[in-house]
Amino acid sequence: MEEEKTNTIKENPIELAQQAWTHLELVRKKSPLIQCITNFVSMDLMANTLLSAGASPAMIHSVDEIPEFTPKALGVCINAGTLTPDWLPGMKLAAQVANQSKKPWVLDPVAAGGSSFRLKACLELLALRPSVVRGNGSEILALFKGSVDSNSKGVDSVYGSSDAVEAAKSLAQQSGSIVAVSGAVDFITDGDKVVCVHNGVPMLQKITASGCSVTALISAFVAVDPSHPVEATASALAIFGVSSEIGMDMARGPASLRTHLIDSLYGLDEATALARVRISRF
Ligand SMILES: Nc1ncnc2c1ncn2[C@@H]1O[C@H](COP(=O)(O)OP(=O)(O)OP(=O)(O)O)[C@@H](O)[C@H]1O
Ligand SMILES: Cc1ncsc1CCO
Ligand SMILES: [Mg+2]
Numbered sequence: 001m002e003e004e005k006t007n008t009i010k011e012n013p014i015e016l017a018q019q020a021w022t023h024l025e026l027v028r029k030k031s032p033l034i035q036c037i038t039n040f041v042s043m044d045l046m047a048n049t050l051l052s053a054g055a056s057p058a059m060i061h062s063v064d065e066i067p068e069f070t071p072k073a074l075g076v077c078i079n080a081g082t083l084t085p086d087w088l089p090g091m092k093l094a095a096q097v098a099n100q101s102k103k104p105w106v107l108d109p110v111a112a113g114g115s116s117f118r119l120k121a122c123l124e125l126l127a128l129r130p131s132v133v134r135g136n137g138s139e140i141l142a143l144f145k146g147s148v149d150s151n152s153k154g155v156d157s158v159y160g161s162s163d164a165v166e167a168a169k170s171l172a173q174q175s176g177s178i179v180a181v182s183g184a185v186d187f188i189t190d191g192d193k194v195v196c197v198h199n200g201v202p203m204l205q206k207i208t209a210s211g212c213s214v215t216a217l218i219s220a221f222v223a224v225d226p227s228h229p230v231e232a233t234a235s236a237l238a239i240f241g242v243s244s245e246i247g248m249d250m251a252r253g254p255a256s257l258r259t260h261l262i263d264s265l266y267g268l269d270e271a272t273a274l275a276r277v278r279i280s281r282f
Helices: 002-009 013-030 041-054 068-071 085-100 117-128 135-147 161-175 202-206 212-222 229-248 253-267 269-277
Strands: 033-037 054-060 074-079 103-109 132-136 178-182 186-189 194-197 279-281
Touching: 013 041, 013 085, 013 202, 013 212, 013 229, 013 279, 033 041, 033 068, 033 117, 033 212, 041 212, 041 253, 068 085, 074 085, 074 212, 085 103, 085 117, 103 117, 103 212, 117 135, 132 135, 132 161, 132 212, 132 229, 135 161, 135 279, 161 178, 161 186, 161 194, 178 212, 178 229, 186 229, 194 229, 202 229, 202 253, 212 229, 229 253, 229 269, 229 279
Parallel strands: 033 054, 033 074, 074 103, 103 132, 132 178
Antiparallel strands: 178 186, 186 194, 194 279
């Protein structure tokens, strides 16, 4: 079964671009309900990113309603950005309920190497087997090493994504989750094969929660194609990247890029997607 899934990863960049468009069309058609347990910084951009892609976001995190609400969601996104001890039980419960309901959930281990509390929490969440974990280079390296990073700059990465490719492969093998490392090039791996996404603009680093938002988009793409998490993750990263490239042509800085990114994702058409998506095998 695992091998069958791995072998489905396409090789041809034209087919991979076509697949990314098909995934976006599926999100627009199915409008999946995505439950997000996320940080206070990202809530607005994340919800708007999901809406502009055609998904239906709900920022619902109370332990009191998770058993009843989480089974209604087609996918769940869990983000450690402004983590405090009181939020962790809800995150774990949502992950468990998603697992029981056979719905995919995606982990964003924000600033995992920033403190012992954060690292422990992210590793405990990872042990609950998300379909996908998406982080920047520093976050994936911290999870792989299982140690805090004395050079950590918190939510920002001090490593390039390419510095974390081998760590991502090992982490995927150890955890059983698909691992995605974002950066100038995004790398997505099941522990064996690696897929690269070459879309995006450097100014995304100047928009807070752009990473959180692309993780939520991954949740929506995986929710509509749960048996192909590598492909769906690459598609989400590519579609988000393409939207930023188109948005950049109209932007005057990070604030207007944020607006134009959302508009471009909402209005993206097939011809533009096929011309601009750049996904390849590593
Ligand atoms: N140098 C770059 N060139 C092009 N795209 C980039 C670059 N750096 C990041 N990106 C893109 O920006 C998005 C966010 O990735 P990033 O690695 O900055 O996440 P992050 O550090 O978790 O962000 P945040 O914590 O602010 O949410 C991804 O879609 C990624 O592909
Ligand atoms: C700036 C910031 N601090 C905690 S979460 C967050 C959003 C980007 O990850
Ligand atoms: Mg992040």
